[in-house]
Amino acid sequence: MTDYSAELGLFIDGAWASGEGRDASAVIDPSTGDTIAEVTHATPADLDVALAAADAAFKPWAATSPDERAVILHKAAALLRDRTDAIARTLTQEQGKPIAEAKGEVAGAAQMLDWYAEEAKRLYGRVLVRPTGQRSLVIRQPVGVAALFTPWNFPLYLLAKKVAPALASGCVAIAKPPEETPGCTAALARALADAGLPHGVFQIVHGVPDTVSRHLIASPVVRKVSFTGSVPVGKHLMKLAADGVKRVTMELGGHAPVLIFDDCDLEKTLDMVVPQKFRNAGQVCVSPTRFYVQAGIYDAFLKGFADRTASVKIGNGLQADTKMGPLANTRRPDAIGALVDDARAKGARVLAGGERGDAGFFFQPTLLADVPDHADIMSNEPFGPVAVTRSFETFDDAIEQANRLPFGLAAFAFTENGRRANLLGDALESGMVGINTFAISSADAPFGGVKESGFGSEGGSEGMDAYLNTKAIHQA
Numbered sequence: 001m002t003d004y005s006a007e008l009g010l011f012i013d014g015a016w017a018s019g020e021g022r023d024a025s026a027v028i029d030p031s032t033g034d035t036i037a038e039v040t041h042a043t044p045a046d047l048d049v050a051l052a053a054a055d056a057a058f059k060p061w062a063a064t065s066p067d068e069r070a071v072i073l074h075k076a077a078a079l080l081r082d083r084t085d086a087i088a089r090t091l092t093q094e095q096g097k098p099i100a101e102a103k104g105e106v107a108g109a110a111q112m113l114d115w116y117a118e119e120a121k122r123l124y125g126r127v128l129v130r131p132t133g134q135r136s137l138v139i140r141q142p143v144g145v146a147a148l149f150t151p152w153n154f155p156l157y158l159l160a161k162k163v164a165p166a167l168a169s170g171c172v173a174i175a176k177p178p179e180e181t182p183g184c185t186a187a188l189a190r191a192l193a194d195a196g197l198p199h200g201v202f203q204i205v206h207g208v209p210d211t212v213s214r215h216l217i218a219s220p221v222v223r224k225v226s227f228t229g230s231v232p233v234g235k236h237l238m239k240l241a242a243d244g245v246k247r248v249t250m251e252l253g254g255h256a257p258v259l260i261f262d263d264c265d266l267e268k269t270l271d272m273v274v275p276q277k278f279r280n281a282g283q284v285c286v287s288p289t290r291f292y293v294q295a296g297i298y299d300a301f302l303k304g305f306a307d308r309t310a311s312v313k314i315g316n317g318l319q320a321d322t323k324m325g326p327l328a329n330t331r332r333p334d335a336i337g338a339l340v341d342d343a344r345a346k347g348a349r350v351l352a353g354g355e356r357g358d359a360g361f362f363f364q365p366t367l368l369a370d371v372p373d374h375a376d377i378m379s380n381e382p383f384g385p386v387a388v389t390r391s392f393e394t395f396d397d398a399i400e401q402a403n404r405l406p407f408g409l410a411a412f413a414f415t416e417n418g419r420r421a422n423l424l425g426d427a428l429e430s431g432m433v434g435i436n437t438f439a440i441s442s443a444d445a446p447f448g449g450v451k452e453s454g455f456g457s458e459g460g461s462e463g464m465d466a467y468l469n470t471k472a473i474h475q476a
């Protein structure tokens with residue numbers, strides 16, 4: 001059984017708050033639609049207590065050495081690994097993804113903590129030596145209290161991706177993770193607390209997202225806002241942060257193009273593309289979505305894609321043979337169904353799937369061909385198990401199609417031509433480009449978008465920069 005023995009929702013100043021006297025919302029198993037728990041919502045007074053605790057915790061935490069911070073982060077990573085089976089089970093039950101993917105997510109979160117534990121030791125500055133004898137020092141200092149807003153598609157991993165660099169840099173954090181998946185995000189708070197993290201350094205609050213984010217961002221205590229989620233919500237939070245001129249990192253939506261050139265290894269490409277499309281039921285901000293296929297191999301690509309899609313086993317993520325689980329919440333099947341219906345009405349051919357399931361929040365793995373540019377799905381991120389395809393003739397045609405949207409998070413291309421691969425890397429307007437690979441997210445590499453997909457990077461040394469101020473000290 002999933003461990004719901006502890007309180008879910010509020011971890012404030014080192015303690016779990018009880019649900020008594022507070023609002024709550026249902027936590028739903030998306031494979032059945034059944035309520036499995038309740039998540040406690042913070043009152044305004046709770047949020048004020050969390051802000052005060054974070055404020056008090058900041059200076060002592062910032063004054064710890066990177067080595068001390070690293071010991072705690074490494075210990076929390078080890079605890080996550082020890083607890084993998086229970087955490088992964090909770091994650092699958094709350095979010096729906098297959099258990100193997102959930103275990104991979106726990107491993108990814110632990111790796112994030114380990115990597116930033118070591119990166120904390122490389123917080124170097126610079127010395128500028130002047131002919132006059134003056135020395136100028138460039139140092140970096142933690143920004144302060146960070147408010148972190150994270151989504152439900154990778155609830156544990158994306159939270160760790162913000163928390164690890166924040167804590168490693170000497171910041172303290174108040175997180176509002178998604179209300180859909182409070183059990184697996186609570187597991188991160190437990191691991192950090194059990195590893196010896198002082199009270200108030202990492203706290204979790206839940207509630208109505210807009211109420212919580214307005215309250216936290218309006219507080220002068222918060223100096224940094226980091227959000228992963230949709231473009232409209234990101235724009236809204238940036239406006240709130242602008243009032244206090246607070247630093248922001250925005251990891252927003254994408255609509256990743258995939259350019260398939262006729263010199264690629266087609267069978268190998270299809271073997272990579274199809275599982276990747278349906279990973280986490282397509283609820284991935286860098287999910288391959290718009291497939292532009294060179295005309296000579298278009299029909300063969302569609303046939304190979306449809307054949308492989310037919311064998312994707314859908315079901316409850318706790319069953320070992322499930323390859324794709326349900327969507328994460330009740331809003332998603334309807335939103336995706338509306339996009340598919342619109343494309344169909346505008347002339348797209350449905351070569352696989354296209355319908356939602358009977359129970360739970362399932363949607364079939366879906367392949368659409370010849371989707372016209374004016375179909376909504378060509379501009380609106382489906383964020384689900386839907387691949388849309390069109391053919392192209394020339395390199396320039398493909399680049400124009402790939403870059404036509406206001407988003408620029410990830411782009412992919414498949415070609416065996418090295419010179420073309422170089423040109424693609426330069427020409428695609430996106431924060432990450434994968435050529436003959438989908439492996440574009442790791443602890444040591446920057447991850448972030450351009451255009452309306454956001455700005456600021458997570459991962460790599462750039463991920464630490466997001467939580468550090470630069471100061472120049474000039475000494476004569």
Ligand code: NAD
Nearest residue numbers: 149150151152178209210213229230233251252253285383
């Ligand atoms: P949504 O825009 O309502 O919410 C997206 C996320 O933002 C959720 O986690 C939600 O809890 C949070 N959120 C919403 N309003 C907020 C507010 N005022 N303050 C703070 N947090 C807030 O959409 P949804 O129906 O939950 O998800 C659908 C869309 O969200 C998708 O189409 C996709 O574009 C986007 N999304 C993107 C990512 C990503 O990794 N970039 C992850 C999840 C969802």
